[in-house]
Amino acid sequence: MYWIDYHHHTNNSFDSKAVMDEVCAKAVEKGIDEICFTEHFSVNPKAPTYGHMDFKKYISDIQHAKSKWQDKLNIKMGIELCEPHLMKDEYKEALNVVEFDFILGSIHNIKEEKLRHYLFDKENHTAYLGYFEEVLKLIT
Structure with a gap:
């Protein structure tokens, strides 16, 4: 069996204080084979998720985790878009420079x-x- 978790937030998301490295350690301890971090992101200034994401830090955290855990855990970089259907052009513009492994849409x-x-x-x-x-x- 291959165990995955594709909906996880860290301190890169407005609603979590979890540290990516600690999450990876716990995932390995629990036998998870693959994890994808899907931090909240919104382009809507009225949403509580707006303005929190620091992509430079997030990408750095992902790169560090991949390097440290490469032999024990497959790590993917994802994003959770809040109501992406309402602001498609704004999302496309904001995300066109980042390559994600997984994009999750949500209704909050x-x-x-x-x-x-x-x-x-x-x-x-x-x-x-x-x-x-x-x-x-x-x-x-």
Whole structure:
């Protein structure tokens, strides 16, 4: 069996304090064969993920981790784009100089409202329908 984890955040993401090297050590300890770091990134100034990513540091962290763990862990560089369907041109421009192994799209906001707030006062069917309609927009 080949174990992978393709959704992991470190201190390169606004919502984590994890250090990449420590994450790699834990992944090796747990028998993970391949990991992809998918740090949050947004080009929307209204999103909480906006302005946090330092690509120079992130790429340096990836290069260091690959060098240190090359015999024990396959390390990939990814990114998690927040609502990429809403600002395609801005994402394309911001990311055209970085080569990623994996790009993850996500829905954290609906109509610029945080997902947990959007879901809060709606009945289940309405809440899930709105969320999945937004996911459909992301993938089409």
